[in-house]
Amino acid sequence: MPTDVIMPALGMAQESGKILRWLKSEGDAVEQGAPIMEIETDKVTVEIEAPASGTLAGLRVPEGADVPVGGVVAVILAPGEKTPPETPAGVEPMVTAQVPPPVQRTSGRGRAGRRPLASPKARRLAAERGVDVAALAGSGPHGAVLATDVESTGRGRDGSTAGVPRTPPRLGAIWQRMAERTTQSWQTAPHFYLSREVDAGRLEAWRASTRKRAGYERVTHTDLLVKLVAAALSEHPHVNAQWHEGGIVAAEEVNVGIAVAVDDGLVVPVVHAADRLELREVTARREELVEAARTGTLRPQDVGGGTFTISNLGMYGVDAFSAVLNGPQAAILAVGRIAERVVAIDGHPEVRSMSIFTVSFDHRVVDGARGARFLGTLADLVEEPAGLVP
Amino acid sequence: MSSPSAVAAQPGTRELTLSQAVNEALAEEMRRDASVFIVGEDVAEAGTPFKVLSGLVEEFGPERVIDSPISEAGISGIGLGAAMTGMRPVVDIMFGDFMTLVMDQLVNQAAKIHYMSGGRLKAPLTIRTTLGATRRSAAQHSQSLHALVAHVPGVKVVLPATPYDAKGLFKAAIREDNPVVVFEDKMMFAVKGPVPEEEYVLPLGVADVKREGEDVTLVATSSMVYVALDAAEQLAADGVSVEIVDPRTLVPLDRETIVASARKTGRAIVIDEGHRSYGVGAELAALIAEDAFYDLDAPVRRMCAMDVPIPFSPVLEDLTVPTADTVAAEARRLVGKE
Known part of the structure; x- marks a missing residue:
């Protein structure tokens, strides 16, 4: 019996996955465990391994097509086996709104990897000008890119005057997901914001001293913040919670997400059980996650289950900002830069390293007083991280 | 005409x-x-x-x-x-x-x-x-x-x-x-x-550009030249600039003039009153597709007599051959101005 290659479910709520790229072609020999395709879910991009050894056959889903979870996308034939006539059991790629040319019904002839529609002239002009026709919106029949579409990108033969295509190129899954989730959060969760200027001097000193110790050389402000936030959340379980079906549900773990900007949007890998990890474990985990985010190799478990999110724009010189909640989480911390400021201490002006923390809350879960107490705890921990110093 | x-x-x-x-x-x-x-x-x-x-x-x-x-x-x-x-x-x-x-x-x-x-x-x-x-x-x-x-x-x-x-x-x-x-x-x-008035002889194998234009080339033979000219007038009113090439002789064929026009406009319709299949329209369309391919912005179209015996009924007969209206409509489709 040929072994079916199916679109796996990588997340609880995942309904479909997109075949980003076939890593093997029809007729290729594959080894069990070797990557055969790259798929993209609403959260991550993952390589999927061959479920058996043999010959890959019956590739029926073109790159870029969405396939329902559980759908058979190919089969692996043992030696001597032939592709069954009706195999694999029909998977119709789901046509998504963002894909301009509808995915052709895949018959046995396989239209996998069909290149974008473009006239010969448009293709030649695009090649001459270094423009990717796939990135252009076509004005021709069936969305075909015509010469005028290439010319209207505004890039002359000398490559000068970068222009903008008349309609934006198709967005990546990460950006689309970000757009959907921030819209949903903004439209459903009543946001409110509490800000507090905190003295980050101790935080800086703490980092400096910790870094001198073996195993802690790469500790960052973010790692310290993860640790402090986790400690604060442990004391305020009503903040480590979410609104669910008309009620407040407290999370069982303290899982702190870190917002990471990548090329095509924003991802939030999660440090699970952050309250129970040692600082150096937080550092190690954070390094793994950020690296995976930057290389696009985050796994579903790396981005799922977050109960709180930290977003730090200090490195961009931002003094303070208010973040959109990362639903269904009830709170997100927005961290501004640490800057030397003159503050009054006991009636005297002094220069201190200050930072403005702003926490956004979902008012269905946290009210002003509870939010303020959480922020107070966090500020106290930042200014006096006693007991958390390893 | x-x-x-x-x-x-x-x-x-x-x-x-x-x-x-x-x-x-x-x-x-x-x-x-x-x-x-x-x-x-x-x-x-x-x-x-x-x-x-x-x-x-x-x-x-x-x-x-x-x-x-x-x-x-x-x-x-x-x-x-x-x-x-x-x-x-x-x-x-x-x-x-x-x-x-x-x-x-x-x-x-x-x-x-x-x-x-x-x-x-x-x-x-x-x-x-x-x-x-x-x-x-x-x-x-x-x-x-x-x-x-x-x-x-x-x-x-x-x-x-x-x-x-x-x-x-x-x-x-x-x-x-x-x-x-x-x-x-x-x-x-x-x-x-x-x-x-003066005597003159025209060489065989030299096409004539009957009208110059920018947006679409109509390669028309014999009386189809007049169909093309009338269509061009209609299209000009719509802002479509038509070039008309009359090969004048099929053998020898002035390939250069036809291909140059198709390359210039990026779109071509071949109009010939012979039957559509295996005919002059197919030959000229193939020539353009072969030699102007990388300058084409649309498929080359053929407009010819239908593949049917020409009917005696005037109503039916008129339907079998290209007209200025059908050519203009096809040209509009080709330039995306339906």
Whole structure:
């Protein structure tokens, strides 16, 4: 019996996955465990391994097509086996709104990897000008890119005057997901914001001293913040919670997400059980996650289950900002830069390293007083991280 | 049919009908060369049913304007024999439909003799015949069979569209040393256009740009040139700039002019009154697709006679051939201005 290659479910709520790229072609020999395709879910991009050894056959889903979870996308034939006539059991790629040319019904002839529609002239002009026709919106029949579409990108033969295509190129899954989730959060969760200027001097000193110790050389402000936030959340379980079906549900773990900007949007890998990890474990985990985010190799478990999110724009010189909640989480911390400021201490002006923390809350879960107490705890921990110093 | 704007009346020209232009070409060549004679059905006193040859028998006598029995195979055989033995006959085949009867003499003999004799024999034979539908002449008198002839190496094929072209090309055809078939659209004989007083000959194998434009090329043969010109007027009103190329001769074919126009506009419609399948339209479209491929912004379109016998019913007959309206509609589709 040929072994079916199916679109796996990588997340609880995942309904479909997109075949980003076939890593093997029809007729290729594959080894069990070797990557055969790259798929993209609403959260991550993952390589999927061959479920058996043999010959890959019956590739029926073109790159870029969405396939329902559980759908058979190919089969692996043992030696001597032939592709069954009706195999694999029909998977119709789901046509998504963002894909301009509808995915052709895949018959046995396989239209996998069909290149974008473009006239010969448009293709030649695009090649001459270094423009990717796939990135252009076509004005021709069936969305075909015509010469005028290439010319209207505004890039002359000398490559000068970068222009903008008349309609934006198709967005990546990460950006689309970000757009959907921030819209949903903004439209459903009543946001409110509490800000507090905190003295980050101790935080800086703490980092400096910790870094001198073996195993802690790469500790960052973010790692310290993860640790402090986790400690604060442990004391305020009503903040480590979410609104669910008309009620407040407290999370069982303290899982702190870190917002990471990548090329095509924003991802939030999660440090699970952050309250129970040692600082150096937080550092190690954070390094793994950020690296995976930057290389696009985050796994579903790396981005799922977050109960709180930290977003730090200090490195961009931002003094303070208010973040959109990362639903269904009830709170997100927005961290501004640490800057030397003159503050009054006991009636005297002094220069201190200050930072403005702003926490956004979902008012269905946290009210002003509870939010303020959480922020107070966090500020106290930042200014006096006693007991958390390893 | 309107006259093409490309050739404007100038000093030293007159307005002639296409019929008069052909007549003048024949008369001039017969005066010039005593070996030129005409043979065909009803060519003498009748001057053909279309009156194209009226007056020639009076000037040149029945020895050089010869009425023949109704036998196209026989007439063409006589013509070929005369051609091979030193004469320059013009064989008149009243309806192009009956080229089928000429085919053995033309395809197996006339087209081959120069080649098979190692160049020692020549066959300076000119056949003039007709093409074109919409004359309500039914299926056996309405065909445009020029593709059948153009298919055979060794035969030159001329399709004049204007009086000027008809006269100049006809004279060239008579002076050719091997067989030439001139197809005149029977609906064009009354078309008027400027023709110089002075004698002139047009070379075979040179296309004529009947109208210059930027957005789409219409390659049109014979009377389809007028269809194209009318369509171009409609399209100009819509802001679509049309270039019209008339190949004028199918063999030899001016590939460069056709391809250059298609490369310039990036879009081409080929309009020919022969049947669509395996025809002149297909040949010209293939030429453009091959040589202008990387400059094409749209598929090359063919507009030809439907692949059906031409109906006698006027309503149905008019549906079988390209019209200015259908060509303009196709051009609008091609440039995305439906």
